[in-house]
Every structure is written in C-alpha cells, then in structure tokens.
Amino acid sequence: MEDALVRVVNLCKVYNPGENEVRALDHVDLEIHKGEFVAIIGQSGSGKSTFMNMLGCLDVPTSGKYYLNGTDVSTMKDNDLSVVRNKEIGFIFQGFNLIANLTALENVELPLIYRGIDRKTRRKLAVESLKKVGLEKRMDHKPNEMSGGQQQRVAIARAIAARPPVILADEPTGNLDSASSREIMEILKGMHRSGETLILITHDNGIAAQARRVVRIMDGKIESDTINEEFVEEA
Ligand SMILES: Nc1ncnc2c1ncn2[C@@H]1O[C@H](COP(=O)(O)OP(=O)(O)O)[C@@H](O)[C@H]1O
Numbered sequence: 295m296e297d298a299l300v301r302v303v304n305l306c307k308v309y310n311p312g313e314n315e316v317r318a319l320d321h322v323d324l325e326i327h328k329g330e331f332v333a334i335i336g337q338s339g340s341g342k343s344t345f346m347n348m349l350g351c352l353d354v355p356t357s358g359k360y361y362l363n364g365t366d367v368s369t370m371k372d373n374d375l376s377v378v379r380n381k382e383i384g385f386i387f388q389g390f391n392l393i394a395n396l397t398a399l400e401n402v403e404l405p406l407i408y409r410g411i412d413r414k415t416r417r418k419l420a421v422e423s424l425k426k427v428g429l430e431k432r433m434d435h436k437p438n439e440m441s442g443g444q445q446q447r448v449a450i451a452r453a454i455a456a457r458p459p460v461i462l463a464d465e466p467t468g469n470l471d472s473a474s475s476r477e478i479m480e481i482l483k484g485m486h487r488s489g490e491t492l493i494l495i496t497h498d499n500g501i502a503a504q505a506r507r508v509v510r511i512m513d514g515k516i517e518s519d520t521i522n523e524e525f526v527e528e529a
C-alpha cells in the first residue's frame with residue numbers, strides 16, 4: 295500500500311509533567327491514507343483538541359513520532375512547523391474564523407498570499423473554490439452579510455483553495471442549525487468523493503456516523519477504529 299499521508303506512532307502528550315500531570319494522549323498509533331474520510335470522536339476531555347493540535351502541526355508531542363506526508367514533524371520548531379502547516383493542511387474551525395472586514399473572496403485569497411502565490415493565480419484559485427461551495431454569487435459579501443452556513447462555506451473554500459493534501463475540520467457544524475449542518479456535511483462528503491483526505495474532529499455521534507471511518511478516543515487512547523458499513527460512497 296501507498297505510504298500513509300498521516301502516520302502517528304506511539305504519540306504521547308503530557309501536560310504539566312510531574313505531580314499533576316495529565317496524559318492527554320497516551321501512546322496513540324494511527325495511519326490515515328490519501329482519500330480517506332475519518333471522524334475522530336470522543337467525549338469532552340478525551341483528548342480531541344490535543345490530537346487536533348498535533349495533527350494540525352499547531353503543537354508538538356511530548357514523545358512519539360508524527361510523519362505528515364513523509365516528513366517527521368514531531369520534533370520541528372515553530373518556524374518550520376508553520377511552514378509545513380501552511381503547505382500541508384487546510385483548517386476548518388467551529389467558529390469559521392473569517393476576517394470581518396474582508397469579503398468572502400478576500401478571505402479565501404488570504405492564505406494564498408502567505409503561500410506566495412501570485413495575484414492572478416490567487417484570484418483564480420479563490421473563485422474556483424468559492425464556486426465549489428456554491429458561493430459564486432456571494433463573493434463580494436462580508437461575513438456579517440452571510441448566514442452561519444454560508445460563512446462556514448467560505449471557510450471551507452479557504453481551506454481547499456491552495457489544495458493542501460489534508461483537510462482538518464474541528465467541529466465544523468458545532469455552531470450551525472441542523473439545516474446548515476446538513477448542508478456543510480454534504481459539502482464535506484462531496485469533497486471526499488472528489489478525492490480529498492478529510493479528518494473531522496467531533497463529539498457528535500450523528501456527525502461521526504457520516505464519515506467512512508470512525509476513530510473513537512477515550513482518556514487519550516484509541517478505543518476503537520472502525521469502518522462505517524452504512525457509508526454510501528455515491529450519494
Ligand atoms: N494546556 C493544558 N494544560 C493542562 N491540561 C490540559 C491542557 N489542555 C488540555 N488539558 C487536559 O488534557 C485532557 C484532554 O483535553 P482536550 O484535548 O482538550 O480534550 P477534548 O478536546 O476532547 O475535550 C483533559 O483532561 C484536559 O483537562
């Protein structure tokens with residue numbers, strides 16, 4: 295089989311080493327291949343955010359290894375880590391994290407500027423990704439002129455614009471009503487069908503059940519890792 299895009303080996307994260315230490319991740323092993331749609335689910339305090347921070351190169355483990363797209367990122371310093379993060383990962387957050395005084399188009403273009411992509415290509419990539427999420431008619435709108443569901447679609451367009459190999463979504467429907475939530479899940483499923491690699495962090499069984507593979511964490515350990523038999527590849 296092709297090398298894993300994400301390979302985590304014996305990963306541990308210990309907060310406050312010593313007397314009051316918390317083992318937020320306790321010897322975690324996980325491989326995710328290109329094109330997979332994986333939900334990581336666990337209750338509050340199970341270690342989801344900690345794991346998300348590791349997978350997203352926002353923090354480094356106390357011990358163990360993390361190979362992202364073939365590179366060992368587990369011992370990288372902040373500068374190198376942020377370069378890897380910008381190149382390899384598209385983030386989708388619960389709170390959208392859009393910039394209020396920029397239009398949808400400008401929000402999607404912003405990370406492309408940091409990647410040194412020229413103006414013309416930037417515009418083209420941003421317009422393409424806004425079309426993919428059905429927002430071609432809202433490109434000049436600012437976040438406060440859009441619904442929550444539309445704002446999250448802008449955030450998705452921003453995450454995919456530079457075509458990073460991994461999309462990491464942290465409770466992407468957590469702030470949305472059920473109709474918008476369904477709409478966002480449909481977009482994510484469509485991205486999976488078009489070959490994207492998606493990692494979705496959630497505490498919600500109903501959301502996790504829509505992924506093809508479900509990894510359950512508890513007390514910093516992987517409790518189960520199953521393929522969702524009901525998953526429908528062609529919706
Ligand atoms: N910065 C921190 N310092 C100390 N303990 C932390 C810190 N962040 C998280 N924890 C602890 O680590 C465990 C896992 O937390 P977290 O990863 O936030 O879980 P979840 O996102 O699933 O709610 C919890 O016991 C939490 O209290």
Ligand SMILES: [Mg+2]
Nearest residue numbers: 339342343344
């Ligand atoms: Mg959390």
